[in-house]
Amino acid sequence: MKGLVIRWLILAVAILASSYVLEGIEVKGFLPALGAAALLGILNAFFRPLLILLTLPINILSLGLFTFVINALLLKIVSGLMPGFEVQGFWAALFGSLIITVVSWLLNAFVSDRGRIEYIDLKKKGGGRWE
Secondary structure (H helix, E strand, O other): OHHHHHHHHHHHHHHHHHHHHOOOEEEOOHHHHHHHHHHHHHHHHHOHHHHHHHOHHHHHHOOOOHHHHHHHHHHHHHHHHOOOEEEOOHHHHHHHHHHHHHHHHHHHOOEOOOOOEOOOOOOEOHHHOEO
16 A cells, blocks of 8 residues: 555656646646546556557557557546646647656656665675675
């Protein structure tokens, strides 16, 4: 349960980061970002696999790049359902989905399967080896 909450907060931070970087995405505060993150997580869990399966031929021909279009579509749907979160246009949704994907991937790299934030502490040993 702890891991779910941490990943939810990470997705909200990624949505806020995309709103700061792009002019076409507006978030009116942290609570709408949390709501948008929850709704986006639900849509990603239930509808994204179905959409990827339905668009599999296009996705194969585009070498997986069509997945960003699916992410943009889901982000635009969340924008229509969530008050306080607006995405204006397809290109803002596409670049926003790219930023959200990269930021959440980077931040989720520090979260373990148990929901704990972890890091690797390397120390230089004799002979120039890192352990």
